[in-house]
Amino acid sequence: xxxxxxxxxxxxxxxxxxxxxxxxxxxxxxxxxxxxxxxxxxxxxxxxxxxxxxxxxxxxxxxxxxxxxxxxxxxxxxxxxxxxxxxxxxxxxxxxxxxxxxxxxxxxxxxxxxxxxxxxxxxxxxxxxxxxxxxxxxxxxxxxxxxxxxxxxxxxxxxxxxxxxxxxxxxxxxxxxxxxxxxxxxxxxxxxxxxxxxxxxxxxxxxxxxxxxxxxxxxxxxxxxxxxxxxxxxxxxxxxxxxxxxxxxxxxxxxxxxxxxxxxxxxxxxxxxxxxxxxxxxxxxxxxxxxxxxxxxxxxxxxxxxxxxxxxxxxxxxxxxxxxxxxxxxxxxx
Amino acid sequence: xxxxxxxxxxxxxxxxxxxxxxxxxxxxxxxxxxxxxxxxxxxxxxxxxxxxxxxxxxxxxxxxxxxxxxxxxxxxxxxxxxxxxxxxxxxxxxxxxxxxxxxxxxxxxxxxxxxxxxxxxxxxxxxxxxxxxxxxxxxxxxxxxxxxxxxxxxxxxxxxxxxxxxxxxxxxxxxxxxxxxxxxxxxxxxxxxxxxxxxxxxxxxxxxxxxxxxxxxxxxxxxxxxxxxxxxxxxxxxxxxxxxxxxxxxxxxxxxxxxxxxxxxxxxxxxxxxxxxxxxxxxxxxxxxxxxxxxxxxxxxxxxxxxxxxxxxxxxxxxxxxxxxxxxxxxxxxxxxxxxxxxxxxxxxxxxxxxxxxxxxxxxxxxxxxxxxxxxxxxxxxxxxxxxxxxxxxxxxxxxxxxxxxxxxxxxxxxxxxxxxxxxxxxxxxxxxxxxxxxxxxxxxxxxxxxxxxxxxxxxxxxxxxxxxxxxxxxxxxxxxxxxxxxxx
Numbered sequence: 057x058x059x060x061x062x063x064x065x066x067x068x069x070x071x072x073x074x075x076x077x078x079x080x081x082x083x084x085x086x087x088x089x090x091x092x093x094x095x096x097x098x099x100x101x102x103x104x105x106x107x108x109x110x111x112x113x114x115x116x117x118x119x120x121x122x123x124x125x126x127x128x129x130x131x132x133x134x135x136x137x138x139x140x141x142x143x144x145x146x147x148x149x150x151x152x153x154x155x156x157x158x159x160x161x162x163x164x165x166x167x168x169x170x171x172x173x174x175x176x177x178x179x180x181x182x183x184x185x186x187x188x189x190x191x192x193x194x195x196x197x198x199x200x201x202x203x204x205x206x207x208x209x210x211x212x213x214x215x216x217x218x219x220x221x222x223x224x225x226x227x228x229x230x231x232x233x234x235x236x237x238x239x240x241x242x243x244x245x246x247x248x249x250x251x252x253x254x255x256x257x258x259x260x261x262x263x264x265x266x267x268x269x270x271x272x273x274x275x276x277x278x279x280x281x282x283x284x285x286x287x288x289x290x291x292x293x294x295x296x297x298x299x300x301x302x303x304x305x306x307x308x309x310x311x312x313x314x315x316x317x318x319x320x321x322x323x324x325x326x327x328x329x330x331x332x333x334x335x336x337x338x339x340x341x342x343x344x345x346x347x348x349x350x351x352x353x354x355x356x357x358x359x360x361x362x363x364x365x366x367x368x369x370x371x372x373x374x375x376x377x378x379x380x381x382x383x384x385x386x387x388x389x390x
Numbered sequence: 391x392x393x394x395x396x397x398x399x400x401x402x403x404x405x406x407x408x409x410x411x412x413x414x415x416x417x418x419x420x421x422x423x424x425x426x427x428x429x430x431x432x433x434x435x436x437x438x439x440x441x442x443x444x445x446x447x448x449x450x451x452x453x454x455x456x457x458x459x460x461x462x463x464x465x466x467x468x469x470x471x472x473x474x475x476x477x478x479x480x481x482x483x484x485x486x487x488x489x490x491x492x493x494x495x496x497x498x499x500x501x502x503x504x505x506x507x508x509x510x511x512x513x514x515x516x517x518x519x520x521x522x523x524x525x526x527x528x529x530x531x532x533x534x535x536x537x538x539x540x541x542x543x544x545x546x547x548x549x550x551x552x553x554x555x556x557x558x559x560x561x562x563x564x565x566x567x568x569x570x571x572x573x574x575x576x577x578x579x580x581x582x583x584x585x586x587x588x589x590x591x592x593x594x595x596x597x598x599x600x601x602x603x604x605x606x607x608x609x610x611x612x613x614x615x616x617x618x619x620x621x622x623x624x625x626x627x628x629x630x631x632x633x634x635x636x637x638x639x640x641x642x643x644x645x646x647x648x649x650x651x652x653x654x655x656x657x658x659x660x661x662x663x664x665x666x667x668x669x670x671x672x673x674x675x676x677x678x679x680x681x682x683x684x685x686x687x688x689x690x691x692x693x694x695x696x697x698x699x700x701x702x703x704x705x706x707x708x709x710x711x712x713x714x715x716x717x718x719x720x721x722x723x724x725x726x727x728x729x730x731x732x733x734x735x736x737x738x739x740x741x742x743x744x745x746x747x748x749x750x751x752x753x754x755x756x757x758x759x760x761x762x763x764x765x766x767x768x769x770x771x772x773x774x775x776x777x778x779x780x781x782x783x784x785x786x787x788x789x790x791x792x793x794x795x796x797x798x799x800x801x802x803x804x805x806x807x808x809x810x811x812x813x814x815x816x817x818x819x820x821x822x823x824x825x826x827x828x829x830x831x832x833x834x835x836x837x838x839x840x841x842x843x844x845x846x847x848x849x850x851x852x853x854x855x856x857x858x859x860x861x862x863x864x865x866x867x868x869x870x871x872x873x874x875x876x877x878x879x
Binding site: 182 | 425427431540543554558664800
């Protein structure tokens with residue numbers, strides 16, 4: 057506990073886009089509740105404590121740490137270990153930390169492939185074939201950059217995690233609800249969910265929150281969304297042939313994308329009890345295909361032009377598939 | 391004794407931005423290096439994905455400006471499919487984008503830049519934050535700032551379906567339109583936004599322009615660089631955030647040309663250095679001459695100020711008045727004093743607000759004709775928008791099914807990597823002499839050099855108190871720490 061008697065709170069971003077921080081800032085006046093009930097010990101976006109200050113804290117002295125972003129390089133992993141040591145409750149906050157998110161799709165490519173692309177694009181002039189070096193000797197001295205890992209890891213692949221908060225980003229009303237719960241726990245008015253639980257989300261699927269009508273209709277083809285002449289504003293997108301990920305995706309966002317006539321892309325991760333997101337989605341898609349003829353089924357499935365992206369868009373790094381050997385060797389608790 | 395100074399800003403968006411300052415034997419600056427130590431590899435892993443997903447995937451490059459990636463990606467995907475969205479589709483996208491600009495520029499001015507000017511660059515650290523600003527100018531204004539951010543986000547949500555990472559732009563237009571009720575709501579927010587932007591410009595005028603010390607600081611040499619300016623302009627060379635050609639203006643004000651999105655590789659090239667993960671874009675026609683000023687150096691900048699420099703004015707009346715006042719006050723075009731970026735940003739804030747009302751009152755904005763189904767075989771396309779932090783270019787190639795085979799991105803802040811590095815170098819040289827470091831001013835002066843660009847790799851830009859924590863460690867030749875300087879730490 058801190059000098060002012062309030063429990064300590066921390067939030068950190070590893071390899072992330074900053075959207076999680078924006079989502080937290082968007083909880084508005086609830087931020088004041090955080091301030092009233094916690095001593096904000098470490099939160100780079102909002103205040104100025106440093107790694108060194110965190111290192112100096114006693115172990116387990118931070119009550120709650122929200123960790124967002126994936127583990128993309130050595131520095132990310134070092135901070136994950138540091139915050140694990142210092143925190144009583146470590147939350148994998150948002151899709152990147154929980155399951156890898158979009159940057160986890162990089163696990164389909166080797167570091168060499170990534171460098172070959174990024175440092176040799178059509179607008180890049182690189183006659184010397186430079187690529188980033190962890191140590192590089194300039195005339196004035198050596199410059200260091202952190203080691204880029206062969207794959208992006210989820211937080212629980214490098215340290216044990218207490219809770220998971222899904223979403224890209226987690227919706228602000230869900231963040232506010234979690235803040236409220238933790239404050240109640242502090243005041244003895246509620247208890248924490250069991251360790252390992254997913255918090256700040258529903259226990260069902262996006263379809264259950266979706267206002268669109270489902271008629272248990274089956275389809276003869278998948279279509280790409282830009283090919284649809286006029287998207288029916290009332291009817292289930294999947295029944296219109298648009299590959300919507302709602303049936304496999306955890307609810308909690310309020311079905312924002314399908315409500316806006318855009319397919320769910322799965323940012324809230326697998327629904328409760330689903331071990332592997334892609335497998336569940338394949339099952340869901342298979343169930344709407346109206347055919348018993350293997351050739352026709354194949355033809356219909358060819359309407360999904362990018363299976364790995366469709367079925368593991370947000371959770372390749374955290375899925376059972378996990379591309380890349382080093383990910384299998386992760387020492388996390390999951 | 392050769393000494394090395396490391397400045398480690400900890401508040402950042404991606405990775406750990408680091409400044410290394412090397413001193414020579416005399417204790418003067420030998421060189422400075424600004425390193426960006428993080429990479430995620432979007433240009434590689436987007437290959438193999440369907441092109442219509444790019445407005446969703448590339449949102450995740452930046453959660454602070456996902457709208458910019460959403461738009462650049464949608465425009466590039468339109469180009470890949472050789473399809474033009476119907477007029478309503480373009481209007482809706484630009485309206486979403488204007489709402490985003492309004493929120494983003496408000497956040498930057500009040501949370502980040504405001505404290506330096508409203509409180510003063512030498513005010514006590516504890517007061518140089520947004521709370522200090524609110525205390526000085528009144529609680530009511532704090533409420534207005536929060537309201538401004540909410541309104542902008544709300545416009546994004548109405549059209550884009552979500553507050554963060556919008557989802558409705560697809561090749562050929564959008565998945566949905568807006569109702570008359572929503573239109574009225576946006577128009578009302580737009581009128582409020584115009585008043586707020588005018589109020590913000592008045593505040594800037596009263597507090598900054600009315601204070602000789604601040605004006606001298608803006609006009610001072612330490613924050614001046616003679617580089618090229620670039621920015622997106624319409625067919626009349628007026629500023630536009632969503633569409634047009636990129637105008638390129640030399641340090642002496644001569645427009646050396648304009649390029650359409652699909653001509654960008656004739657104009658822009660990127661340089662790789664082995665000591666950083668980020669590339670350095672420069673003007674290909676001029677060439678890379680190192681981190682130097684002048685007409686012979688291909689270094690350019692892409693910010694609110696460069697957009698004004700590269701244009702002939704604004705299309706909206708109130709912003710045009712401010713544009714004229716800006717150049718009249720600062721001695722004509724182009725303006726090179728980098729702190730004037732803050733003023734230019736407020737002129738853009740007013741333009742965005744006026745544009746919200748213009749677009750929301752267009753008779754076609756509620757038309758159901760917001761999407762054209764693409765029919766041509768997809769091939770290759772480039773989409774360019776002006777992100778708040780610089781010209782954003784997305785370039786895609788696909789196979790005949792619209793599956794990506796090549797992706798190239800030149801992201802807003804990346805444009806400014808070289809000029810920011812130069813600003814840091816200049817600040818260091820003017821503050822370190824014969825081994826003595828101006829400890830008091832050093833950190834804040836470097837920080838201000840940084841902040842004018844609103845760099846996204848130091849998402850310090852969007853930090854709540856508006857402070858960039860910096861630490862300077864001075865080490866002797868053996869690597870032993872001699873002194874540690876800290877600010878906001």
